[in-house]
Amino acid sequence: xxxxxxxxxxxxxxxxxxxxxxxxxxxxxxxxxxxxxxxxxxxxxxxxxxxxxxxxxxxxxxxxxxxxxxxxxxxxxxxxxxxxxxxxxxxxxxxxxxxxxxxxxxxxxxxxxxxxxxxxxxxxxxxxxxxxxxxxxxxxxxxxxxxxxxxxxxxxxxxxxxxxxxxxxxxxxxxxxxxxxxxxxxxxxxxxxxxxxxxxxxxxxxxxxxxxxxxxxxxxxxxxxxxxxxxxxxxxxxxxxxxxxxxxxxxxxxxxxxxxxxxxxxxxxxxxxxxxxxxxxxxxxxxxxxxxxxxxxxxxxxxxxxxxxxxxxxxxxxxxxxxxxxxxxxxxxx
Amino acid sequence: xxxxxxxxxxxxxxxxxxxxxxxxxxxxxxxxxxxxxxxxxxxxxxxxxxxxxxxxxxxxxxxxxxxxxxxxxxxxxxxxxxxxxxxxxxxxxxxxxxxxxxxxxxxxxxxxxxxxxxxxxxxxxxxxxxxxxxxxxxxxxxxxxxxxxxxxxxxxxxxxxxxxxxxxxxxxxxxxxxxxxxxxxxxxxxxxxxxxxxxxxxxxxxxxxxxxxxxxxxxxxxxxxxxxxxxxxxxxxxxxxxxxxxxxxxxxxxxxxxxxxxxxxxxxxxxxxxxxxxxxxxxxxxxxxxxxxxxxxxxxxxxxxxxxxxxxxxxxxxxxxxxxxxxxxxxxxx
Numbered sequence: 107x108x109x110x111x112x113x114x115x116x117x118x119x120x121x122x123x124x125x126x127x128x129x130x131x132x133x134x135x136x137x138x139x140x141x142x143x144x145x146x147x148x149x150x151x152x153x154x155x156x157x158x159x160x161x162x163x164x165x166x167x168x169x170x171x172x173x174x175x176x177x178x179x180x181x182x183x184x185x186x187x188x189x190x191x192x193x194x195x196x197x198x199x200x201x202x203x204x205x206x207x208x209x210x211x212x213x214x215x216x217x218x219x220x221x222x223x224x225x226x227x228x229x230x231x232x233x234x235x236x237x238x239x240x241x242x243x244x245x246x247x248x249x250x251x252x253x254x255x256x257x258x259x260x261x262x263x264x265x266x267x268x269x270x271x272x273x274x275x276x277x278x279x280x281x282x283x284x285x286x287x288x289x290x291x292x293x294x295x296x297x298x299x300x301x302x303x304x305x306x307x308x309x310x311x312x313x314x315x316x317x318x319x320x321x322x323x324x325x326x327x328x329x330x331x332x333x334x335x336x337x338x339x340x341x342x343x344x345x346x347x348x349x350x351x352x353x354x355x356x357x358x359x360x361x362x363x364x365x366x367x368x369x370x371x372x373x374x375x376x377x378x379x380x381x382x383x384x385x386x387x388x389x390x391x392x393x394x395x396x397x398x399x400x401x402x403x404x405x406x407x408x409x410x411x412x413x414x415x416x417x418x419x420x421x422x423x424x425x426x427x428x429x430x431x432x433x434x435x436x437x438x439x440x
Numbered sequence: 441x442x443x444x445x446x447x448x449x450x451x452x453x454x455x456x457x458x459x460x461x462x463x464x465x466x467x468x469x470x471x472x473x474x475x476x477x478x479x480x481x482x483x484x485x486x487x488x489x490x491x492x493x494x495x496x497x498x499x500x501x502x503x504x505x506x507x508x509x510x511x512x513x514x515x516x517x518x519x520x521x522x523x524x525x526x527x528x529x530x531x532x533x534x535x536x537x538x539x540x541x542x543x544x545x546x547x548x549x550x551x552x553x554x555x556x557x558x559x560x561x562x563x564x565x566x567x568x569x570x571x572x573x574x575x576x577x578x579x580x581x582x583x584x585x586x587x588x589x590x591x592x593x594x595x596x597x598x599x600x601x602x603x604x605x606x607x608x609x610x611x612x613x614x615x616x617x618x619x620x621x622x623x624x625x626x627x628x629x630x631x632x633x634x635x636x637x638x639x640x641x642x643x644x645x646x647x648x649x650x651x652x653x654x655x656x657x658x659x660x661x662x663x664x665x666x667x668x669x670x671x672x673x674x675x676x677x678x679x680x681x682x683x684x685x686x687x688x689x690x691x692x693x694x695x696x697x698x699x700x701x702x703x704x705x706x707x708x709x710x711x712x713x714x715x716x717x718x719x720x721x722x723x724x725x726x727x728x729x730x731x732x733x734x735x736x737x738x739x740x741x742x743x744x745x746x747x748x749x750x751x752x753x754x755x756x757x758x759x760x761x762x763x764x765x766x767x768x769x770x771x772x773x774x
Contacts, residue, residue: 145524146488148486156533156581158534198488232490245579326476
């Protein structure tokens with residue numbers, strides 16, 4: 107028997123099936139899915155961000171299972187909240203679905219969205235579904251909260267002489283994307299890279315903690331590529347940066363994957379993109395607390411260099427030579 | 441010379457060109473576009489809703505100029521805020537653009553988005569752009585605020601015996617959509633219908649006022665069609681409704697357009713859809729104040745019937761005969 111598609115159900119029943127897979131909103135959500143809009147009480151400041159996953163641009167259907175895609179669509183938005191030091195409170199999801207989309211696929215996607223929100227202690231607040239001719243797209247808007255006495259962490263607060271820290275394993279997502287393009291070669295390194303790419307786990311709680319404890323000057327999520335996002339911090343802060351090539355590639359998984367791809371691993375770290383990790387400036391006197399908090403919360407952090415005077419530019423040092431870092435991050439349109 | 445397209449610019453420059461067309465956010469916006477997320481202070485409750493405009497589903501490019509499309513994308517979201525009694529505070533916009541999209545088109549769209557937000561005293565808080573293969577889509581998330589001592593207006597508050605009021609001119613959008621399908625015939629009636637369809641002006645401020653003054657029991661925006669949204673209110677409130685056919689079609693513009701289309705005008709009113717207007721329940725003792733407030737704010741309102749006991753069903757009365765209203769509103773997927 108042919109599987110049900112979204113055209114077999116109609117909008118009302120489709121939405122009911124999706125709502126059925128979402129969890130009950132947290133008790134501080136006054137009105138959840140099902141009315142014209144969602145309502146929730148907020149004590150401090152509201153933080154908002156939006157990001158989409160378009161089939162054919164951000165992913166291909168054969169790469170990713172729908173529940174993983176759902177988690178990913180949530181995670182990439184939560185990552186931006188974490189970079190502001192905000193706690194996720196809820197997500198809105200707007201789905202564009204070809205009418206031939208199988209219901210089972212949509213249900214699995216909805217389960218992934220719920221799991222994704224639950225990872226951050228938040229819920230799906232509402233959304234929208236529409237039929238389209240060609241390809242799936244999933245737009246998510248994330249709403250976060252910053253407590254009353256905490257300032258959001260902006261990009262312009264990196265001071266000369268502070269450490270440049272990154273979380274996680276930048277470059278792995280880029281390696282996975284490259285591998286998908288050139289054909290899958292099974293290996294342990296690739297498996298780890300694929301997991302980082304498809305099912306990212308951004309350090310959102312950690313971002314909120316370092317913000318509320320005042321441990322970072324500037325913070326950004328490096329989803330557009332470390333080089334691009336580092337340049338953004340440097341321009342906004344009026345500083346340069348000098349990174350250490352050895353520290354940038356201190357990841358045996360990445361080095362192995364890069365070797366199999368025959369690519370310089372530093373290229374993947376700087377320009378690979380889609381690493382839902384944080385880059386931040388940390389003053390000398392706060393680095394120890396920063397590292398301790400990371401260890402306590404299970405977040406990998408590495409000092410990859412220092413912010414320096416603006417006229418020193420943005421460079422990395424390899425084998426004693428400084429090389430300029432060009433902002434060749436991931437650009438959809440170029 | 442060929443016009444610039446989005447692929448000529450790259451993402452960074454494209455975003456700069458778009459930001460250039462957006463207005464400076466209001467002073468209560470702590471961080472506007474350009475960081476990982478936007479931040480704004482909120483005193484009461486946060487209200488959130490999202491809605492998309494997909495080329496080929498919601499509109500065709502030859503129907504609508506980009507600046508009108510931008511205003512429309514904002515208005516359809518603001519309408520949902522108004523239906524909750526919320527004041528718009530800001531909008532996030534996620535654009536999916538084929539790389540061949542002309543820059544001029546995108547700039548005009550951005551101007552329309554700004555104008556749209558300004559109509560409601562709000563601003564664009566941020567967004568996202570992505571390249572896609574096929575068609576434009578515009579997802580908007582609206583954030584509104586409900587003041588501390590005001591309750592959001594839900595769908596379940598319509599009491600038996602109260603008036604059923606609608607704002608504006610339901611049916612005109614449906615007439616315009618029908619006309620686009622069957623080929624344009626210039627007439628004054630169609631011009632008014634096309635304007636209602638393409639460039640809706642939802643009574644958002646009015647929605648906030650009637651909510652804060654406690655004038656309505658239940659309220660909904662009738663964008664999915666009056667019949668569907670009336671049924672939603674009746675089911676949520678445990679009531680029925682008896683509407684008056686004469687009052688429903690008391691709009692000479694609609695009657696003229698329906699005659700040219702050879703359609704029963706009441707079908708357009710009940711099932712046409714995309715009317716970004718309000719349907720609400722108003723108690724006898726509050727109807728005079730409700731009408732006075734509408735007159736003062738320049739909003740057209742009509743009492744089209746009464747909410748009745750649930751076992752009387754949902755009907756309209758024409759020439760002395762009651763006919764059942766079926767929820768045959770606008771469904772994307774069926």
